[in-house]
Amino acid sequence: MGRKAVFLPYRARSVLNKHKYPDHWFWTRYTVYPYIGCQHGCEFCYCRERKYAPYEDIADFPYVIKIKENAPDLLRKALAKVPRDTIAVGDYQPLERKFGISRRLLEVCLDMDFPVFMLERSPLVLRDLDLIGEINRKSHASVLFSLIHTAQTPQAEIIDRMEHLAPRPQARLDAMCTLAKAGITTGICFMPILPGLCDTPENIELVIRQTADAGGRFVLAAPLTLADQQKTYFMQYLQVHHPGLLPLYRQLYPDKSYGPQGDAWLKVGRLVREICLKVGISDRMPRPILPGEKRALNKRAAELLANRAYSLELDGAQADRIWPYRKAAWALEELPQDIGLISKQMGLKGLQSIQGVGPSIGSLLEVFINKASNRDQVTNF
Ligand code: SF4
Structure with a gap:
């Protein structure tokens, strides 16, 4: 039997992270997250990095989830003091069914008229399509999915096991289809591209074509990054489950290097661009700019x-x-x-x-x- 999750509600001191400029990938200026830890527990997850995961034992990351129970109230107060801009919001891991804090954050964004950006791995986000649609009518909402392979990917079995607690890729593609039909801007984060698994031309083409077929308008691709305790965790995972991949990862991520060394990633990025062009979508997310927006x-x-x-x-x-x-x-x-x-x-x-x-x-x-x-x-x- 799998380990049971423990939920730890607490009262956070603040919830809105403000950035000086909108980022150049998602065009978000603010981020707000209701939970710490993620029940999806993907083995490669960058959120295991120390700065995101304040756990003594990193194995707790998918099983001990901290819940910012006052996040909606904090968000309402914080938004009253900042200029209107896009907020990255929401986290639809399974506990959201029980706690519903992501939904309450969306209600605040709707009330305060702030555009939203959401990046998910679960179709549970569709539960709140009513609110997302309303925000989109008032300002703007984008909902992206993390997708790094498809059911047809030759290495699907290995990658499935690395994210076995998350909904399957096809469920995410189906959710994209629903969002696109509802007029919501959607696309994917093809991240992290795992060397030796997700970077084959065959997988890249499958992911991009199926995204386009599901109504996705763009594919944002980025390589795997590995830092501190997340690096140790993932390397140990490979050692136990896929020792044949270890030499490649050691070569690409020697010592303390965070990103892959050499130009292998550039070749992948160029191929993503080439295939996106071929199927008529973009490898950049168009910046949402609202009618009447200043400058x-x-x-x-x-x-x-x-x-x-x-x-x-x-x-x-x-x-x-x-x-x-x-x-x-x-x-x-x-x-x-x-x-x-x-x-x-x-x-x-x-x-x-x-x-x-x-x-x-x-x-x-x-x-x-x-x-x-x-x-x-x-x-x-
Ligand atoms: S769904 Fe995202 S945040 Fe959650 S474990 Fe997977 S990669 Fe990490």
């Missing part, structure tokens, strides 16, 4: 620069070529003036007066501004 053009331009940084990364460019795009994107987030107006009044020289914008980024912005001649082009996504 919409600046936000869309920041997205362009962030995407350019990612393209350079896939091309294998050095960090000193990539970072200027990220920094200029952040500068645009903070700029109080509309870049369209700056360009109109002062031309390229005006754009180059923005912090971090030199001749080449300035010219790129100028072309973008000229193309985005009306607001619809800016807000549609």
